Amino acid sequence: MFESAELGHAIDEETFDREAPALREALLEAQYELKQQGRFPVIILINGVEGAGKGETVKLLNEWMDPRLIQVSTFDQQTDEERSRPPAWRFWRQLPPKGRIGIFFGNWYSQMLQGRVHGHFKNAVLDQAIDGALNLEQMLCDEGALIFKFWFHLSKKQMKARLKSLRDDPLHSWRISPLDWQQSETYDRFVRYGERVLRRTSRDFAPWYVVEGADEYYRSLMVGRILLDGLQAALKSKARRPVQPHVAPLTASLDNRGLLDSLDMTQALEKEDYQEQLTTEQARLAGLMRDKRMRRHALVAVFEGNDAAGKGGAIRRVAAALDPRQYRIVPIAAPTEEERAQPYLWRFWRHVPARGNFTVFDRSWYGRVLVERVEGFCEPADWLRAYSEINDFEEQLSEAGVVVVKFWLAIDEDTQYQRFKEREQIAFKRFKITEEDWRNRDKWQDYCDAVGDMVDRTSTAIAPWTLVEANDKRFARVKVLRTINEALEKAFAKD
Amino acid sequence: MFESAELGHAIDEETFDREAPALREALLEAQYELKQQGRFPVIILINGVEGAGKGETVKLLNEWMDPRLIQVSTFDQQTDEERSRPPAWRFWRQLPPKGRIGIFFGNWYSQMLQGRVHGHFKNAVLDQAIDGALNLEQMLCDEGALIFKFWFHLSKKQMKARLKSLRDDPLHSWRISPLDWQQSETYDRFVRYGERVLRRTSRDFAPWYVVEGADEYYRSLMVGRILLDGLQAALKSKARRPVQPHVAPLTASLDNRGLLDSLDMTQALEKEDYQEQLTTEQARLAGLMRDKRMRRHALVAVFEGNDAAGKGGAIRRVAAALDPRQYRIVPIAAPTEEERAQPYLWRFWRHVPARGNFTVFDRSWYGRVLVERVEGFCEPADWLRAYSEINDFEEQLSEAGVVVVKFWLAIDEDTQYQRFKEREQIAFKRFKITEEDWRNRDKWQDYCDAVGDMVDRTSTAIAPWTLVEANDKRFARVKVLRTINEALEKAFAKD
Incomplete structure (x- = not known):
């Protein structure tokens, strides 16, 4: 906050x-x-x-x-x-x-x-x-x-x-x-x-x-x-x-120093270091999820980020560490008919994990204060009240022992441009890039404002945001895993 | 409630x-x-x-x-x-x-x-x-x-x-x-x-x-x-x-038995009994107001009621018992310019008595859910939210030791008609009766509904309503005084 x-x-x-x-x-x-x-x-x-x-x-x-x-x-x-x-x-x-x-x-x-x-x-x-x-x-x-x-x-x-x-x-x-x-x-x-x-x-x-x-x-x-x-x-x-x-926006970027501008985007990992650290962190996560203290907790990880920031790859590295019976990945796209007939948060509540389990949200309830705000898909009154609704939701999770970690995977405009171009070249990645992705780039600053507001208003001691410098995918993946592990250890230590 | x-x-x-x-x-x-x-x-x-x-x-x-x-x-x-x-x-x-x-x-x-x-x-x-x-x-x-x-x-x-x-x-x-x-x-x-x-x-x-x-x-x-x-x-x-x-209305009068219909309007006091009881209750009130336990309390009495129900007379009998330095009568008519520039409850907050003191409100904050509702002087949204605002206000008074008594002086339509006619005959009372009073009689049932809702939604253990059968003025005056005395004694007993 x-x-x-x-x-x-x-x-x-x-x-x-x-x-x-x-x-x-x-x-x-x-x-x-x-x-x-x-x-x-x-x-x-x-x-x-x-x-x-x-x-x-x-x-x-x-x-x-x-x-x-x-x-x-x-x-x-x-x-x-x-x-x-x-x-x-x-x-x-x-x-x-x-x-x-x-x-x-x-x-x-x-x-x-x-x-x-x-x-x-x-x-x-x-x-x-x-x-x-x-x-x-x-x-x-x-x-x-x-x-x-x-x-x-x-x-x-x-x-x-x-x-x-x-x-x-x-x-x-x-x-x-x-x-x-x-x-x-x-x-x-x-x-x-x-x-x-x-x-x-x-x-x-x-x-x-x-x-x-x-x-x-x-x-x-x-x-x-x-x-x-x-x-x-x-x-x-x-x-x-x-x-x-x-x-x-809460923090008009008066001095052009938003939260996102404060990141050191040059951080990177060599391949060898990456392999070693990745294996270490994956093993650590696997151990933590099997720890008997996990029976009193559940884990929710939220992945948000720029288009092409590498959410999918990071999620795969997390999943790779785990027994498939223990986690579930919930991709959030357009709501289903059933979901549209319910209050906004319903589609997320239904996937709240039971104790001992782990749910990964690939995009999340933050859509309301990001894409829905920027694209005008909902009224200002709706996304304004969403901040307190979301804080309230996460507080309820936290009080029930759910550990909530939230990631914003950040890349800069140039990196995104390169990745878009690459995707267009590679056959099996072409489905990942659409006209809409290119259009979204025009609203880069609007999204920056929205992300800044989001973090300022919803990063709390019980459910903090982690901004991940993701120009280097290897660095990002290790940081994600390490953050999850630290959050779990912190929660276990408090028991 | x-x-x-x-x-x-x-x-x-x-x-x-x-x-x-x-x-x-x-x-x-x-x-x-x-x-x-x-x-x-x-x-x-x-x-x-x-x-x-x-x-x-x-x-x-x-x-x-x-x-x-x-x-x-x-x-x-x-x-x-x-x-x-x-x-x-x-x-x-x-x-x-x-x-x-x-x-x-x-x-x-x-x-x-x-x-x-x-x-x-x-x-x-x-x-x-x-x-x-x-x-x-x-x-x-x-x-x-x-x-x-x-x-x-x-x-x-x-x-x-x-x-x-x-x-x-x-x-x-x-x-x-x-x-x-x-x-x-x-x-x-x-x-x-x-x-x-x-x-x-x-x-x-x-x-x-x-x-x-x-x-x-x-x-x-x-x-x-x-x-x-x-x-x-x-x-x-x-x-x-x-x-x-x-x-x-909360209680559509399905069986024609609203709260007001349940009153026994024939209750009355003979002149002699009245004099005796009035003197007793006045002395009791004077004693209670001088009691040292009153230093931890204040007293607020709210008078609402039908036109010509005898609010003024009842208030005078209360005041007669007291040292003028200890009480204050606040008549509520149209708000002043200063009051109109403030939130609705401001004009009442300013008259909240200090400990040891007594404020009589001749009409009150309940105007919003009575006359303003029935006459359409405010939006439904305003009078609907007023119930909880009022309960919240009275809870704050109560928590600070203020004893709150609220009276609805009820007369039936015939009695009102007679009193209006009498007022027109008597020179010094003629100022008390206007065209508007006559017009209000057309909305008798609307007022009954509003009073029913008001009592149902704002009569609470901490600030209960007392319905006073006021066809007989003597009976009403004694009941008012006795109710105040009992409320004070109850508060003192709890200390």
Whole structure:
């Protein structure tokens, strides 16, 4: 969930100075239009890791826009008046009216996270708080509000560096956080429970935007751009509720550093090393699948990737290690008639493996947020809600002991071109290449955006994505096998 | 929540025989139309108290409709196959396809309720299960499914009689329930947690229908009618998702015995008794408000009722008992400009009393499901979602120690007519009667339906409705005061 926000995104001063003025002007204009229309309020929630630029961003938004139309609320200590009423009262009294922007700093999420990190309660109570938050947000959106939720993130290393520099800065050293961020464990717990909160509260009507906070320029432009896109979409829609203001990619590739761009695509294996490592990993997998601890688990492997990235070959190398009675490969193409008569996830639920078994999905439920999104086969409302439906599905698998591994096999455009050409030459591979495959290449960037969103919104501790550098097929196959083995060993170790 | 289902609803055989054939025919026709359109599946959940006719109703539906297009699923013991997969797998595999009806008997709700009643887990875990159910239902509805949730109810007395007769019947005596219903406490716990589940899972897209199960004819016609109304609405709508199939009143007054009809409107107090009881109750209230245990509580009293039912007079008698610094009367008329710029509940949240204090709402948040519903001031989607928003709001009040009492002051049509006429005669009361009041009388039955729905969907253990027979003002005033006093004493006793 935080993968994209640990890439070291950065923008140079020159680019920032060139882009910021236009963004400011557009934001200001949107803000006046918001006031003019007076149809809905905007609520901005600010959360995330200490030192990731939350306060600075709020300050900046007030500079960029008209501060008379923004009200910033902090919710640190409860006042006497607040303490003597239900907890939500303090939020209700600070709601911005229609036409205005309210920035909620230290909101309902901060409080539930602090409580959980401090160990004041367990997950069941955290989940109750999460429900309360979702009910409130759902109601606000039903009443017309436009909600942006920003999570400012830093990697642990970045945070430590940042805390050190803040401590030395007299302007900041007085700040006291309710959590002791100097403790390494605080970060780990905060991020772990943060992920749980984000996973469960990212909904189509109010998704989370995770922003890497290390670079001031990047962070500022990102937040400004997301706000502007959402505001403009909502202002343009004539419906009583802002309709689908959150369809833009989560991480507009501002600095051209998407997750996929961060891969080292030159990685490769020599034939000999490959043979040796392949055999080792295959034997390891065979052993793990026969391990008696496997009786308490099942295994699901999802294969997605660019066309011609080598999914089939990788799957064959996995299968080769196994007893055919223990695994099943489910190729996902167009749904059957029976499947079309059922909810989207039904065709995947029916193939969930029993304990002790392994199902390989050659393409998967992620089709909805990839091909169906990009090709417009479903409405934005459908693929937007799919993220939480999918997270919910995978959580159910995980809770039942199913180990879920998900692969995106990535190749670059040139490699794909070569492979397409080769396929056209080889008789028995010609069936693998169609006109459609060539057409899909025109949408390369759209697919990159969709993959970035997908990973950001569905890579979780319980079911992480593994991006596989697949320009070299041998490297890819070994990485796939090794990842599966590591996931199984990790699950066994926890038993 | 179960008030309407403990009235002793019944329909005579003759009426049943007259009405059933047309209902069967219409249901069958709707069923074929459903198949013909093949646009959405129908899922019927069957839950409720033991012996309330669940099995009989499922049997009847299969007789009335074409059983080839209905699949009935029971979920008692898990099979081996099911046990080795995530818990939801067994529900997914039984989902009816588009165009078909699936009856789920012993579904996700039965399981969470059994677990809670048996004490296998506490409320926080129950709430997690509730979430899971809501996510599933939300997703199914987003995918187009039409869901009916029936809760078959019996009062404790009715259930005991029913169990006795079942035990003596060789056709039924073999049935074994996972709960021991012979134990009086089982019923209490089941109904208490049942209410929690119903309150939290009754949503506009899939509300609960509570059906009194004692009388076979009544129960059958009710279920048939609700299904038919919902099916027809969904079949008529051309949208991809069935739009608002649940707008019909929850308790169509089949036997002309709504909640309001069950009141004994002849109750009255002699002047002398009134004076004595009024003074007693006022003194009791004054004492309770000064009690030091009041520091941990606040009090909210909601007054709704027919026009000219005497809300103002009753409120004055309450206020007369109190120190003006301790209470506040909030009259709810048309919202101010500031209030219109905020979500619906905002104007009520702002008047939530601090601990130790008392707020009287002269009309309230229930306006949305009464006047706004009947007069069409808001969309069905808005008043339908209001029920759960209101229950959620009142739960938050209750959890913060606020005691919530809600009054519906009921008078009959004749009494209202007389009072209107009197008001027109008396100079200082003439301002109280307008053309609109006269017009509202034309919608008497619509208001009755709305009040019935409101009480059924929002009368909860934490914030119950009190129906006040107000043809006699003296009787009404004393009943109001006494109810407030009892609610406070009950809350104090629990501390």
